[in-house]
Amino acid sequence: MELALIGLAKSGKTTVFNALTGGKAQTSAFAGGKLEPNIAVVKVPDPRVDKLAEIYQPKKVTHATVKYVDVAGMAREEDSPEKGVPEALLQYVSRADALIAVIRGFEDAIHGLPKISHDVETVHLELVFSDLAKVENRLNKLEKTLPKLSGREKEVQHFEFEVLRKIQPLLQENKPIRAAGLSHEEEKAIRGFQFLTAKPIMYLLNVGESELARGDELVRQLNVTGITDQPRTTTAWLAGELEMEIAQLEGEDRAAFLRDYKIERPAAERIIALSYELLGYISFLPVGPVEVRAWTTPAGTQAPQAAGTIHSDFERGFIRAEVVPYDELIRQGGSFANAKKHGLCRLEGKNYVVHDGDVINFLFSV
Ligand SMILES: Nc1nc2c(ncn2[C@@H]2O[C@H](COP(=O)(O)OP(=O)(O)O)[C@@H](O)[C@H]2O)c(=O)[nH]1
Ligand SMILES: [Mg+2]
Known part of the structure; x- marks a missing residue:
């Protein structure tokens, strides 16, 4: 910005x-x-x-x-x-x-x-x-x-x-x-x-x-x-x-x-x-052992385009997004695996509109 x-x-x-x-x-x-x-x-x-x-x-x-x-x-x-x-x-x-x-x-x-x-x-x-x-x-x-x-x-x-x-x-x-x-x-x-x-x-x-x-x-x-x-x-x-x-x-x-x-x-x-x-910008937050990062994107951005701000391969080869809202993740002690176990991790497709504070893992193949 x-x-x-x-x-x-x-x-x-x-x-x-x-x-x-x-x-x-x-x-x-x-x-x-x-x-x-x-x-x-x-x-x-x-x-x-x-x-x-x-x-x-x-x-x-x-x-x-x-x-x-x-x-x-x-x-x-x-x-x-x-x-x-x-x-x-x-x-x-x-x-x-x-x-x-x-x-x-x-x-x-x-x-x-x-x-x-x-x-x-x-x-x-x-x-x-x-x-x-x-x-x-x-x-x-x-x-x-x-x-x-x-x-x-x-x-x-x-x-x-x-x-x-x-x-x-x-x-x-x-x-x-x-x-x-x-x-x-x-x-x-x-x-x-x-x-x-x-x-x-x-x-x-x-x-x-x-x-x-x-x-x-x-x-x-x-x-x-x-x-x-x-x-x-x-x-x-x-x-x-x-x-x-x-x-x-x-x-x-x-x-x-x-x-x-x-x-x-x-x-x-x-x-x-x-x-x-x-x-009208929002932030989404990919997490992992390598990097925790905030990415900025206009509100209304769909999952593949959001993925594309990270890397064009992510957009081209987009399959799904695993999404846990930040507050939810914190309630699970910050563990993505825990959130998954409790059914709190949503699988979203290419029409998903990314929200502010979404902790996202993009699945893709190239
Ligand atoms: N009293 C007062 N003086 C200010 C304030 N902001 C700027 N100034 C003064 O106004 C003058 C111009 O400020 P500057 O930031 O260089 O303005 P610019 O030309 O718009 O970049 C300087 O002498 C500043 O000290 C303020 O909030 N209060
Ligand atoms: Mg000046």
């Missing part, structure tokens, strides 16, 4: 990046961020993996991972004639599975009081403009080339043309592509463009330490003109600088800090969990 931190300059993206990754990337109080992104890969905390590792004592324990990318401020100057996300940043943002838009919720010496709803709107519009420019470019090209094509190629590109024509008016009304209700086929036809407003997005309000008690109240200000009501859109808040400090601590120091500030769960954990929810 790859998440891109975006937002206006000085909204605290790099601070949040550090909070989420335990990193020490340079933050800056002055204008002009560097263009190279900060990138870090972090383990997805999952107590189930830890517990299974304790039981199985495997040679290797592998948690799922999240890759965070922090790019420099995306908005142009307010009076710039150019709109949309600058080209140099687009390549990093386009690859992400979801976007985290950091919104400034603290007072700043240069920009003054937070302008929460204004900033949400600005970020949203930059994303819309960026997509709209791509759509219109492509439509212009297709208008010229389509008449010259024939057969299968024409069919494919004509379908793409139709989908682009469908999303164009939506973008012109400042709505995200997520709101288009595209079919699977339609989504596939335009997937290659990696449109920004087609990606799930989290608006993350970064508040100052003094606002710690008011976070839930302030987060409501994110919702203007229905932007955060759109499909696959979520909101959250954190105290970035404080969470950055927490991320640098370990053990009892960390626990004490969290207690002092009455923070139940560090943002680093909270935001990952929320991202899984936003993306």
Whole structure:
């Protein structure tokens, strides 16, 4: 899972990046961020993996991972004639599975009081403009080339043309592509463009330490003109600088800090969990003496495709899956054999939809 931190300059993206990754990337109080992104890969905390590792004592324990990318401020100057996300940043943002838009919720010496709803709107519009420019470019090209094509190629590109024509008016009304209700086929036809407003997005309000008690109240200000009501859109808040400090601590120091500030769960954990929810991702957990591991897959994935995320042979030669839900397995002392003996291990075929927390053994032949 790859998440891109975006937002206006000085909204605290790099601070949040550090909070989420335990990193020490340079933050800056002055204008002009560097263009190279900060990138870090972090383990997805999952107590189930830890517990299974304790039981199985495997040679290797592998948690799922999240890759965070922090790019420099995306908005142009307010009076710039150019709109949309600058080209140099687009390549990093386009690859992400979801976007985290950091919104400034603290007072700043240069920009003054937070302008929460204004900033949400600005970020949203930059994303819309960026997509709209791509759509219109492509439509212009297709208008010229389509008449010259024939057969299968024409069919494919004509379908793409139709989908682009469908999303164009939506973008012109400042709505995200997520709101288009595209079919699977339609989504596939335009997937290659990696449109920004087609990606799930989290608006993350970064508040100052003094606002710690008011976070839930302030987060409501994110919702203007229905932007955060759109499909696959979520909101959250954190105290970035404080969470950055927490991320640098370990053990009892960390626990004490969290207690002092009455923070139940560090943002680093909270935001990952929320991202899984936003993306509709689940984890399944193959176990054994060699490796205990968490694999991430979209909800709704069927057993052979889930097997295929581990190895393409598993998918090609898929026979069955032996499945014990995690909680069930723990009630059996973690023993797959015990679960089998008590009839708690299900044999599932190729249409089985994998659930979060399924402990799975794939049977296959190649
Ligand atoms: N008071 C306060 N200041 C913050 C917070 N987060 C970031 N800042 C400050 O805002 C400035 C810009 O932060 P930075 O993370 O570099 O923003 P970026 O340009 O979006 O990457 C720095 O001076 C930070 O110290 C916060 O939660 N509270
Ligand atoms: Mg930065």
